[in-house]
Amino acid sequence: MALLTGSNKIKTAVFISGTGSNLKSLIKFSKLKKSPIIIKMIVSNNSEAKGLQYANIYKIKKRVFDFKNSLSEKKIIDELKQNNINLICLAGFMKILSKNFIKSFKGQILNIHPSLLPKYKGLNTHEKAIKNKDKYSGCTVHYVSSKLDSGKIINQKKVRVNKFDTPKSLAKRILIQEHKLYPATIMKIFSL
Numbered sequence: 001m002a003l004l005t006g007s008n009k010i011k012t013a014v015f016i017s018g019t020g021s022n023l024k025s026l027i028k029f030s031k032l033k034k035s036p037i038i039i040k041m042i043v044s045n046n047s048e049a050k051g052l053q054y055a056n057i058y059k060i061k062k063r064v065f066d067f068k069n070s071l072s073e074k075k076i077i078d079e080l081k082q083n084n085i086n087l088i089c090l091a092g093f094m095k096i097l098s099k100n101f102i103k104s105f106k107g108q109i110l111n112i113h114p115s116l117l118p119k120y121k122g123l124n125t126h127e128k129a130i131k132n133k134d135k136y137s138g139c140t141v142h143y144v145s146s147k148l149d150s151g152k153i154i155n156q157k158k159v160r161v162n163k164f165d166t167p168k169s170l171a172k173r174i175l176i177q178e179h180k181l182y183p184a185t186i187m188k189i190f191s192l
């Protein structure tokens with residue numbers, strides 16, 4: 001794909017629930033000339049999410065929705081469509097999106113997950129990798145389907161599990177790789 005500039009960039013929303021370090025890395029990436037995306041909205045189900053600070057810092061529109069029922073969901077879908085959002089990046093977003101939501105953005109929702117999928121879907125991935133004495137864990141970027149952490153895998157990065165790793169130390173090293181993998185995957189998808 002040719003270099004996308006200004007208003008031709010892919011309008012992206014990032015969904016978060018917590019710290020937002022992946023959001024920060026995506027924002028930084030989006031500011032590069034070579035980036036095919038522009039981040040137009042930050043969406044959270046949690047008004048206390050630390051990552052919402054990046055909306056103020058980088059002057060990006062933020063929205064908080066409870067995602068609890070179909071009415072709240074319709075509001076989100078409408079708002080995303082009104083803002084011409086073509087790509088949704090889930091980044092530490094702890095809600096499961098409904099089938100209807102996923103259908104409304106078919107093939108346009110990505111997620112980053114802290115394991116080498118299909119191993120360890122769901123929570124506590126680092127605990128599981130350590131408990132099972134895996135040599136490697138890592139992270140995965142995949143398309144979102146209606147089954148949790150089961151959509152088509154796009155890209156993965158392996159990270160060695162060390163002998164004395166705790167879930168915390170392993171999570172820290174994997175997170176560093178997540179910050180590289182998500183932008184690299186977006187480059188990969190849109191340069192095909």
Ligand code: GRF
Nearest residue numbers: 019020021022092112113114
């Ligand atoms: C990341 O490890 C992500 O893969 C997982 O939750 C964590 C979120 O971290 N789903 P952050 O909010 O991006 O800092």
